[in-house]
Amino acid sequence: MATFMQLGVQAAQARNVTEAVGWFQRAHQENPADPVARAWLGQCLCSLGRRLEGVDHLVKAGRLLAQAARVSKDTSKVMEVIGQLQGWGAFAPALELARALVEIDGGNPRAHQLLAVTCGQINLTEEALVAVAEALRLAPGHQMLLVLQASLEADAKQFEAAKARLTEVLAKAPGAREAFRAHKEMARVLDGLGEYDAVFAHLEAAAKLAPTLPEFAQQDARIIPEMIRQNEAGFSAELMGRWAGVAFAETPRAPVFIMGFFRSGTTLTQEVLDVHPDVFVADEAGLLWDMQRELHRMDSAPGTVAEKLARLDEAGIGRLRATYWNLARGRYGDVVDRGLFVDKYTMNTIDVGLISTVFPDAKVVFVLRDPRDVCLSCVMQLMNPTPATRHLLTLEDTAAFYAQVMAWWLSVRERLSVEYLEFRYEDAVESFEPTFQRVFAFLGLSWDPKVVEFHERAVGKFIASPSRNQVAQPLYSSSVARWRRYTAELSSASAPLTMFIDAFHYPK
Structure with a gap:
């Protein structure tokens, strides 16, 4: 007869996650001291959107496994739990376990690597550098x-050391994945050193390597453009305003959505708002994506998102809103009900029609930045492969994708039922307080002078953005008009950007 654990594993492998949770809960109740059952339970709960519960189980399982490993010296399962915590963005408990792992298994380079990665993700750069140096001593x-x-050295602005290290890697005919990463990091390092003429050779080399890597090759570049096409056709002013004026009372306030395009300043905006005591920010949580899954469960007939929303009555809209808040509470707990809940997911721009239809009482903060700086920064940044970031490997592809996304924003913004505020990243850099005072006033928040010190809170905090180390510094103006260093390279990609440079009032 199969045990509860065996039944849970079978259900999980069959992707019956809800069933798997039931079996693992029974396994945990039968033997609360079994860390493996608890780890499986935690992972499955996280997969169901019950992240707060799931992470708690993963942390407790990791502690039990670390305690056992002090005797057995088998740290493999501790490493698995650290990786799972990292995957769910729980870097503070991952750090606790990674430090314990190094104490238990200090002769294992993988232990130091996990500590280095964890520290790097939460801007503990000095500790990360010590850990990676020890990993390299062992391997x-x-x-x-x-x-x-080299990446951590670049974060610490130790550009010469990083350049020497990357030169060493590239000279030894590395594998495709190592070479891709090395070329992307070398471009960032050379830009930091002011060796601008050498940057794009490395970006072009990385772009050629990316399609050979499974994580990029499996991304379908057609998904986002098709979503935009469907949204343009489906989201009319009538649909988006259908439920405007309805008193939805499930929370004191509707959410605020921060959006824009990649590398436009949305992370800066979230970090400034997050300082305010009456604000809670959800960082790249993807809550709307999960809410859309509920929409498709509610209406399994063929149709686009807009078509399915048009078929819903008020009760259906209420169910979607309740799903959104339940997902938020499952991820963050009751804190979402206190004060103002801010959902920052940069590419929510694509789903602004959905937002306007389901949350007509919401507010949108839309961050703009010079399109040339946006596209340049996207190409130079190492990003996790997704159907969206698959478009950001060359300047030409990035500019074309930017034009698709931002043309959608320009066409839809005047039809929205939600209130929205646009502001420019450059204005925030040049006139921080007046710019953000306008944002705070729009959101109905009192001005808090402490927001000027936003960068001091970024150390030790996980920020789900490639900008994590940049927002750990005071604002700097060197990122403004950075594109002027690369006018020759941008010339081949500039045509799709011209209308947006004009629309957003940037100098040519």
Whole structure:
């Protein structure tokens, strides 16, 4: 007869996650001291959107496993739990376990690598550099560790050291993945050193390598453009305003959505708002994506998102709103009901029609930045492969994708039922307080002078953005008009950007 654990594993492998949770809960109740059952339970709960519960189980399982490993010296399952916590963005407890792992298994380079990665993600750069140096002492010449070390050195602005290390990696004919990462990091390093003429050779080399990597090759580049096409056709002013004026009372206030395009300043905006005591920010949580899944469960007939929303009555809209808030509470707890809940997911721009239809009482903060700086920064940044970031490997592809997304914003913004505020990243850099005072007033928030010190809170905090180390610094103006250093490279990609440069009033 199969045990509860065996039944749970079978259900999880069959992707019956709800059923798996039931079996793992029974396994945990039968033997609360079994860390493996608890780890499986935690992972499955996170997969169901019950992240707060799931992470709690993963942390407790990790502690039990670490305690056992002090005797057995088998740290493999501790490493698995650290990886799972990292995957769910729980870097503070991952750090606790990674530090314990190094104490238990200090001769294992993987232990130090996990500590380095964890520290790097929460801007503990000095500790990360110490950890990666120890990993390399134990595994000298390991190419991906060398790339990690160079990346952390670049974060610390130790550009010469990073350049030397990456030069060493690239000289040894690395594998495709190591070479891709090394070229992307080298471009960032050379830009930091002011060696602008050499930057794009590395970006072009990385772009050629990306399609050979499974994580990029499996991304369908047609998904987002098709979503935009469907949204343009389906979201009329009538649909988006259908439920405007209805008194939805499930929370004191509707959410605020921060959006824009990649590398436009949305992370800066979230970090400034997050300082305010009456604000809670959800950072790249993807709550709307999960809410859309509920829409498709509610209406399984063929049709686009807009068509399915048009078929809903008021009770159906209420159910979607309740789903959104239940997802938020499952991820963050009751804190979402206190004060103002801010959902920052940069590419919610694509789903602004959905937002306007389901949350007509919401507010949108839309962050703009010079399109040339946006596209340049996207190409130079190492990002996780997704159907959206698949478009950001070359300047030409990035500019074309930017034009698709921002043309959608320009066409839909005047039809929205939600209130929206646009502001420019450059204005925030040049006139921080007046710019953000306007944002705070729009959101009905009192001005808090402490927001000027937003960068001091970024150390030790996980920020789900490539900008994590940049928002750990005071605002700097060197990121404004950065594109002027690369006018020759931008010339081939500038045509799709011209109308947006004009629309957003940037100098040519």
